[in-house]
Amino acid sequence: MARAATTSDAFNAIAEPQRREILTLLRGGERPVTDLARDLGMTQPQASKHLRVLREVGLVRVRGAGKQRLYGLDARGLRPIHEWVGGFERFWSESFDRLDAYVQELKQERQEGPHDDDDQ
Amino acid sequence: MARAATTSDAFNAIAEPQRREILTLLRGGERPVTDLARDLGMTQPQASKHLRVLREVGLVRVRGAGKQRLYGLDARGLRPIHEWVGGFERFWSESFDRLDAYVQELKQERQEGPHDDDDQ
DNA sequence: TTGACGCATGCCAATATAGGCATATGATGT
DNA sequence: ACATCATATGCCTATATTGGCATGCGTCAA
Known part of the structure; x- marks a missing residue:
C-alpha cells in the first residue's frame, strides 16, 4: 500500500516544503493564487493544487473577491x-x-x- | 515528479502516523525492534523500515546490545x-x-x- | 561449526503524489 | 453573448512510499 493521503491531515500537509512556504506567506495576509504562485516561483496550477490540499485539511480558507479568490491562513489546525x-x-x-x-x-x-x- | 523523499527531513518523517507512535513509545526509553513492533501491532520488517527512516533523519539512534539493537529517541530534530x-x-x-x-x-x-x- | 534468535534488506505490488500542460469554469466588463 | 482575466481540474508520467514476504547477516550459546 501507499502512503496515507496527504489530504488526510495537517501533518502530511506541512510535510511538503512549498506548502509550508505558502502558509508562511499567508501570515502576511490574504493573497490571490497568482500572487502566491509568482512569489514562490511555481506555476499557477501548482499553487492551486497545493492550496486545495491546504484547504482540505483546513489550514487555509478562501474568499471570493471579484474575479479573484483570496486565500487566507487558518492556523488553528497547526x-x-x-x-x-x-x-x-x-x-x-x-x-x-x-x-x-x-x-x-x-x-x-x-x-x-x-x-x-x-x-x- | 513525485513527492520529496520521506527520508529527507523530519517534517516528512513525522508525517507518518506509525512513526509518530514509535517516537512516542521511545519517550519511555530505549527499546528493541521486536518490542516496538509488538506494541504497535506491526510486523518486524515494518518496524525496522520505519526505524530506518527515523534514523536517517536523525530522530532516533541505535545501540547494539548483544543480539539486540536498542533504539532510542533523539528529539533534537523535532x-x-x-x-x-x-x-x-x-x-x-x-x-x-x-x-x-x-x-x-x-x-x-x-x-x-x-x-x-x-x-x- | 551449527543452530537459534533478532534485525535489516531486497523484491514486488498497489497507490498517492508532484509536475507539466491543456482546458474547463467563473466572474467581469463591454 | 463575447472576450478576457483568474482559477480550478483533468490527464499523463515518473517516482516515492508502505505493506507483505522471504531471506541475508550478525551475535550468542552449545
Missing part, C-alpha cells in the same frame, strides 16, 4: 501539531549526558518490572 | 519543527471572537454576491 511536538520538548532540552542517564534509569526500571508506558 | 509551527502561534491564539467575526463578514459578503467557496 495547534495539535505544535502540541504533539511540544510533548518532546524535555527530550531535546536535556543535555545528551543527562539523556543517557535517563535512559539508563528506564532500563533499570524495566528490568525490575516491565512497564508498557504510554502510547500516543 | 526542535526546528516546533519552532516553525510555533511561528504561527499568534494566528491560532487570536481570540476566537475576532476570528468568528471575520467569518461572519465572509458570510455576509457571500450573501451579497453568492460564491461557493470552500467545500469539505
Whole structure:
C-alpha cells in the first residue's frame, strides 16, 4: 500500500516544503493564487493544487473577491501539531549526558518490572 | 515528479502516523525492534523500515546490545519543527471572537454576491 | 561449526503524489 | 453573448512510499 493521503491531515500537509512556504506567506495576509504562485516561483496550477490540499485539511480558507479568490491562513489546525511536538520538548532540552542517564534509569526500571508506558 | 523523499527531513518523517507512535513509545526509553513492533501491532520488517527512516533523519539512534539493537529517541530534530509551527502561534491564539467575526463578514459578503467557496 | 534468535534488506505490488500542460469554469466588463 | 482575466481540474508520467514476504547477516550459546 501507499502512503496515507496527504489530504488526510495537517501533518502530511506541512510535510511538503512549498506548502509550508505558502502558509508562511499567508501570515502576511490574504493573497490571490497568482500572487502566491509568482512569489514562490511555481506555476499557477501548482499553487492551486497545493492550496486545495491546504484547504482540505483546513489550514487555509478562501474568499471570493471579484474575479479573484483570496486565500487566507487558518492556523488553528497547526495547534495539535505544535502540541504533539511540544510533548518532546524535555527530550531535546536535556543535555545528551543527562539523556543517557535517563535512559539508563528506564532500563533499570524495566528490568525490575516491565512497564508498557504510554502510547500516543 | 513525485513527492520529496520521506527520508529527507523530519517534517516528512513525522508525517507518518506509525512513526509518530514509535517516537512516542521511545519517550519511555530505549527499546528493541521486536518490542516496538509488538506494541504497535506491526510486523518486524515494518518496524525496522520505519526505524530506518527515523534514523536517517536523525530522530532516533541505535545501540547494539548483544543480539539486540536498542533504539532510542533523539528529539533534537523535532526542535526546528516546533519552532516553525510555533511561528504561527499568534494566528491560532487570536481570540476566537475576532476570528468568528471575520467569518461572519465572509458570510455576509457571500450573501451579497453568492460564491461557493470552500467545500469539505 | 551449527543452530537459534533478532534485525535489516531486497523484491514486488498497489497507490498517492508532484509536475507539466491543456482546458474547463467563473466572474467581469463591454 | 463575447472576450478576457483568474482559477480550478483533468490527464499523463515518473517516482516515492508502505505493506507483505522471504531471506541475508550478525551475535550468542552449545
